[in-house]
Amino acid sequence: xxxxxxKSEQQTLIANVQQDAYPDERGRFGxxxxxxxxxxxxxxxxxLQVGVDKYLHDPEFLREFHDELHNWVGRATPLTFARxxxxxxxxxxxxxxxxxxxxxxxxxxxxxxxxxxAKKLGAKRVIAETGAGQHGVASAAACAxxxxxxxxxxxxxxxxxxxPNVGRMKxxxxxxxxxxxxxxTLRAAVDEALRDWVSDPNGTYYCLGSAIGPHPxxxxxxxxxxxxxxxxxxxxxxxxxxxxxxxxxxxxxxSNAIGMFHPFVKDKDVQMLGLEAGGIGAGLGQNAAxxxxxxxxxxxxxFSLLLQDENGQIQETHSVSAGLDYPGVGPEHALLxxxxxxxxxxxxxxxxxAALAECCAAEGILPAIESSHALAGxxxxxxxxxxxxxxxxxxxxxxxxMPTLQRTLLKDVL
Amino acid sequence: MxxxxxxxxxxxxxxxxxxxxxxxxxxxxxxxxxxxxQQLNAVGAVADVVEVGVPFTDPMADGTTIQxxxxxxxxQGVSLRWILQELTRAEVKPQAPLLLMSYLNPLxxxxxxxxxxxxxxxxxxxxIVPDLPFEESHELRNALDARGLALVQFVTPVTPTExxxxxxAGSGGFIYAVTMTGTTGKNVAVPEEVLQxxxxxxxxxxxxxxxxxxxxxxxxxxxxxxxxxxxxxxxALVEVLERGEDPAKFLRSLRE
Ligand SMILES: Cc1ncc(COP(=O)(O)O)c(C=O)c1O
Numbered sequence: 001x002x003x004x005x006x007k008s009e010q011q012t013l014i015a016n017v018q019q020d021a022y023p024d025e026r027g028r029f030g031x032x033x034x035x036x037x038x039x040x041x042x043x044x045x046x047x048l049q050v051g052v053d054k055y056l057h058d059p060e061f062l063r064e065f066h067d068e069l070h071n072w073v074g075r076a077t078p079l080t081f082a083r084x085x086x087x088x089x090x091x092x093x094x095x096x097x098x099x100x101x102x103x104x105x106x107x108x109x110x111x112x113x114x115x116x117x118a119k120k121l122g123a124k125r126v127i128a129e130t131g132a133g134q135h136g137v138a139s140a141a142a143c144a145x146x147x148x149x150x151x152x153x154x155x156x157x158x159x160x161x162x163x164p165n166v167g168r169m170k171x172x173x174x175x176x177x178x179x180x181x182x183x184x185t186l187r188a189a190v191d192e193a194l195r196d197w198v199s200d201p202n203g204t205y206y207c208l209g210s211a212i213g214p215h216p217x218x219x220x221x222x223x224x225x226x227x228x229x230x231x232x233x234x235x236x237x238x239x240x241x242x243x244x245x246x247x248x249x250x251x252x253x254x255s256n257a258i259g260m261f262h263p264f265v266k267d268k269d270v271q272m273l274g275l276e277a278g279g280i281g282a283g284l285g286q287n288a289a290x291x292x293x294x295x296x297x298x299x300x301x302x303f304s305l306l307l308q309d310e311n312g313q314i315q316e317t318h319s320v321s322a323g324l325d326y327p328g329v330g331p332e333h334a335l336l337x338x339x340x341x342x343x344x345x346x347x348x349x350x351x352x353x354a355a356l357a358e359c360c361a362a363e364g365i366l367p368a369i370e371s372s373h374a375l376a377g378x379x380x381x382x383x384x385x386x387x388x389x390x391x392x393x394x395x396x397x398x399x400x401x402m403p404t405l406q407r408t409l410l411k412d413v414l
Numbered sequence: 415m416x417x418x419x420x421x422x423x424x425x426x427x428x429x430x431x432x433x434x435x436x437x438x439x440x441x442x443x444x445x446x447x448x449x450x451x452q453q454l455n456a457v458g459a460v461a462d463v464v465e466v467g468v469p470f471t472d473p474m475a476d477g478t479t480i481q482x483x484x485x486x487x488x489x490q491g492v493s494l495r496w497i498l499q500e501l502t503r504a505e506v507k508p509q510a511p512l513l514l515m516s517y518l519n520p521l522x523x524x525x526x527x528x529x530x531x532x533x534x535x536x537x538x539x540x541x542i543v544p545d546l547p548f549e550e551s552h553e554l555r556n557a558l559d560a561r562g563l564a565l566v567q568f569v570t571p572v573t574p575t576e577x578x579x580x581x582x583a584g585s586g587g588f589i590y591a592v593t594m595t596g597t598t599g600k601n602v603a604v605p606e607e608v609l610q611x612x613x614x615x616x617x618x619x620x621x622x623x624x625x626x627x628x629x630x631x632x633x634x635x636x637x638x639x640x641x642x643x644x645x646x647x648x649x650a651l652v653e654v655l656e657r658g659e660d661p662a663k664f665l666r667s668l669r670e
Contacts, residue, residue, distance in 0.1 A: 026549070036518055036545045038475040039568035040595050043577070181481055182472065194474045199596040201572055298518045298545070299472060311493040312523025314471040 003031075003296050003305065003338050013339045018266060022335065027215020030338065032331035035214040036298045037194075044201035045214055051121045052216050056223055061116065068112045069227065072145060073102045075109075077228075079235035084362035085375075091382035092389040094244065096232040098256065098396060099367060103138045103168075105396030106228060106256040107209060111138035113224035115146050118205035125149040125200075128207045129193040131158055131186030131252070132323030132370065133165025134396055135209030140174035142207075150174040153192040155185040158322045165400050183316045186252075186326045190300050210253025211330030214301030218258075218330050225259025228393060233263050236391055246381060247272045249393035250373040251291070251344065252323050254330035256395035261342060271343070274333065275377035277319035278346030284309065288317035289346040290329040291337045299327065304334045320349035320404060321369035323396075351376040353409055356398060368396035369404065416562030417539040420511040421463055421587035425622040428462045429643045434635060435462035436665055437624055439515060439648035441483035442466050443492035445655060450497075451504045453661065457651070458508020460665040462644065465542060466501075468494050468516035475544040477599030479649035483656070494520045501536035511539040513566065513587070518546050518554075526554055530561035540564030540587045548584055558586075566590050571611045575618070582619035588644060591615045593627045599649035602628035604637045612641035632668050 005013070013030045016022060022029040035045060055061040069075040077100050082093040098106035111128075118126050126148050130136030136152040143150035152169055156178045159166050169176050182188030190213075197206045211221040229247075236244055247264050249257035251274040264270045279287035284307065287293060294305035299314055307315040307327040319325040336342040347355075352369055355376035359367050367375060371394045378392050398405070415423075428435035438461035443450050458464045469484035469492055476484070494516065501507070514533060521529060521543065533541075540563050546554065548567055555565045564586030569578050572595055582589045591612060593602045602608070615623050625638050626646030635645045647668060654664045 034550055035547065036550055037547060038544050039547055039581070040475075040570040040572060040592065042547050042549075043572050043574060181478075187472065191472050191474050195477075195597050198475065201595055297522055300474065301545075306519075308519065308523065310523065311495065312470075312520040313488060313493075314519070 003334070005338055010339055013335065014341070017335070017339060017341060022332065023215060023219050029218070029332045029335040032302070032304050032334040033215055033218060034303050035301060036303065037214045037301050038198055040198045040201055044197070045216070047121065049216050051117060052220060055117055055120050056220065061120065065113050065116055068116070069109065073108050073112060075101065075227065076231045077101050079232060079239065080363070082363050085359065088362065089379055089382035090386045093378065093382070094236055094389070094391045095365070095394045096228060096260065096391065097394055098228060099365065099371070099394050103134070103141050104399060105134040105138070105368065106225060106259065107135040107138040108141065109227055109259070110209065110221050110224045110255060111135065111142040111207060112145070114207040114220065115139065115142040115148055118148065118207065119146055121205065123148070123205035124203040125151065126205050126207050127151045127153070127193050127196050128209060129153045129186065129189035130209060131155070131189065131325060132321065132368070133158065133162040133169065133400055134323060136174065136176070137165050137168045137172065139207050139209070140169045140172035143174065144172050151177060151196070153177050153179050153189040153196070155179045155183070155189050157184040158186065161404050162322050162400050163403050185322065187314065194300065210255040211258045211332060212253040212300065212302065212328060218302065218332055221255050222258045222262055222332060225255050226262045228256065228259040229261060229263035232260065232391060240389065242389065243267055243270050244391035245271060245388040246390045248275065248374050248378045248390060250275050250324060250370050250395060251329060251333060252326050252370060253328070254333045256393050258330060258332055260393040261336070265341065272341070273377055273381060274342055274344040275347045275373040276344060277321060277324035277373060278348035279318040280349060284315050286318055287346060288319040288325050288327065290327060291333065291344040292346045302331050304328055304331045320352060320408070321373065323368070323370040324373065345377055347373040347376040355379060357409055365394070366398040367394055368398045369401045371395040417534060418562055418564030418586045420539050421513070421564055422622050424462045424511050425588055425624065425644045429622070433669060434639050434642050435624070435644035436669060437461060437463040437465060437644050437646040438651055438665060439465040439467055439646065440655065441469055441480065441487050441652060442497045443487040443490055444483040444652065445486060447490040447492060450500055453655070455506055455508055457661050457665065458510040460662045461510055463511050463513065464508060465513045465515045466497065468497060468514060468520050470517040470520055473517060475597055477597040477649060479599045479652050483652045494524050498532050498536045501538070507537055512537055513540045513542055514538050515542040518543055521554070526557050530557050530563055534561050534563060538563065540566060542566045542590060544568070548581055568592055569615055571595060571608065575614070578615065578618050582615070582621060585621050588622040588624045589615065589619050590646070591623050591625050591642070593625050593629070596627065598627050600628045601630055602634065604634055609641060612638060616641055632670065635668050
């Protein structure tokens with residue numbers, strides 16, 4: 001990655017990460033993060049910060065949150081031992097089954113938590129952006145559950161490739177607004193959601209779907225998603241008596257990954273691997289791997305690693321998976337990469353699709369194309385490092401991907 | 415006189431004639447890259463201050479008009495580097511002070527180290543950065559300050575009074591008072607509570623108060639006139655340029 005730190009800066013950051021000192025009071029994860037928004041949103045973010053301080057660790061809020069997670073989302077999600085993959089890869093492979101969470105992905109953990117927070121803060125409506133549609137569906141469902149009007153912004157390109165999710169959002173009572181500006185995918189949807197929020201910063205709650213954006217969003221999303229890693233850590237200890245050698249997750253904005261990684265950060269012997277969308281190659285515009293190929297900059301509220309040209313213009317990205325098709329990454333991942341606590345690599349479209357097919361056949365599980373990037377990365381690691389215990393965040397199920405799978409894996413079948 | 419003072423001086427001089435100053439926004443290189451300097455001069459002949467917009471791929475504070483003009487400029491290869499080169503090279507430039515309006519990332523990519531010097535050489539008096547709130551602005555502010563350039567802050571109808579004091583005191587050139595919560599380009603009605611808001615800003619601000627976002631007509635300017643030192647016209651002017659009409663004529667129509 002292209003962000004250089006001196007040895008002593010790196011030592012300080014490592015020590016701070018060990019002490020869980022981030023984000024600091026300015027919303028920084030070391031050099032990354034912050035709050036780069038139009039002035040209109042500053043009071044709204046200040047109010048959100050007050051709400052976060054008051055509620056996010058309040059016992060009553062947590063009781064309601066965990067009650068919804070257990071009785072409505074269906075948590076704890078299982079930890080499945082992947083017998084056949086283990087055999088084929090020469091490893092011990094464990095799958096944390098976020099695909100079995102209500103609405104089919106980890107996104108629901110964040111949505112139900114944030115919509116609960118929105119209610120406490122007295123918001124009149126909730127808006128959300130979505131790429132794969134999973135965060136849109138999760139937010140629509142959470143809003144229906146808690147009685148909040150919901151508007152979801154979705155790029156027109158994504159509406160086509162994730163069509164099943166558009167209908168689900170509408171059935172769940174959300175208004176889906178197609179976004180035809182910019183790149184017509186997730187980034188444009190975030191821009192449009194921000195424009196909506198700027199228009200009504202007092203009455204509207206913006207339920208951001210990944211560990212990105214202005215402070216305190218990366219923190220809120222991490223706290224709400226950390227249930228994934230906390231459960232998985234307990235489960236794998238119960239089942240094997242040991243911690244994993246490697247924890248793996250796919251990284252779009254980085255919400256499932258930070259939720260999985262954060263509870264393991266202090267476990268010095270646990271290595272971590274994040275997989276970004278390698279698309280069809282390493283060139284600008286051919287992938288969505290912001291850590292592997294990006295440079296530092298500011299997009300949509302935070303300083304992090306971005307895919308941009310030499311003039312600071314954000315590049316269009318490519319990935320077969322809508323949920324990873326984003327030119328930036330959450331600031332905490334930029335930090336974890338810069339201190340090399342987590343290793344980040346790219347997985348290309350074809351390898352992700354092959355891993356999806358392999359997981360279907362071997363384990364009877366259809367993973368999301370996003371999650372399949374994690375499977376492919378885990379396989380690559382397993383083949384190079386035999387006999388390791390590997391814990392994989394299976395962030396979602398692939399039902400939503402049928403239009404893409406019809407065009408790709410199923411093209412020649414039938 | 416440091417370049418930044420030329421901005422407030424130009425606004426106050428116009429105000430002294432009994433009229434609010436006119437601050438005109440154009441997207442550099444829109445509609446055509448070739449006509450940039452000529453257009454700048456046409457606009458600068460009428461306006462008291464000109465904002466030169468640096469196009470960005472993700473203009474989150476802007477409505478559809480400036481999204482469209484930014485995209486068109488980018489497609490022709492307009493960049494901050496090109497804008498500064500053209501301005502430095504231009505033989506004739508407006509008397510009116512020039513500001514660069516840019517989202518933060520193009521400035522970071524250019525390099526905060528060399529930006530103030532290059533901008534000053536190009537005749538730029540200050541900067542407006544819509545996604546850089548005061549709390550994050552120290553590095554850029556200090557760099558610009560050292561070269562005598564202004565960094566303009568925003569206030570909005572939802573800015574609490576205490577914060578408004580901090581922002582107006584910290585603003586260079588003028589304070590950009592947004593007429594409404596929302597993006598650029600919508601037509602604003604200017605209801606009574608908006609006038610009260612401007613009255614509040616005017617009372618607090620040590621620098622000239624300029625109203626922007628959604629200003630399109632002489633009627634709006636007149637209604638705001640008692641409360642402001644300047645009116646900022648962006649999307650409406652960009653639409654005039656888009657239709658191939660005379661920008662000077664349009665700007666004069668706001669003043670008559
Ligand atoms: C199943 C699934 N996994 C992963 C992601 C990527 O998001 P993140 O990196 O925030 O986990 C998405 C996003 O839509 C998703 O739907």
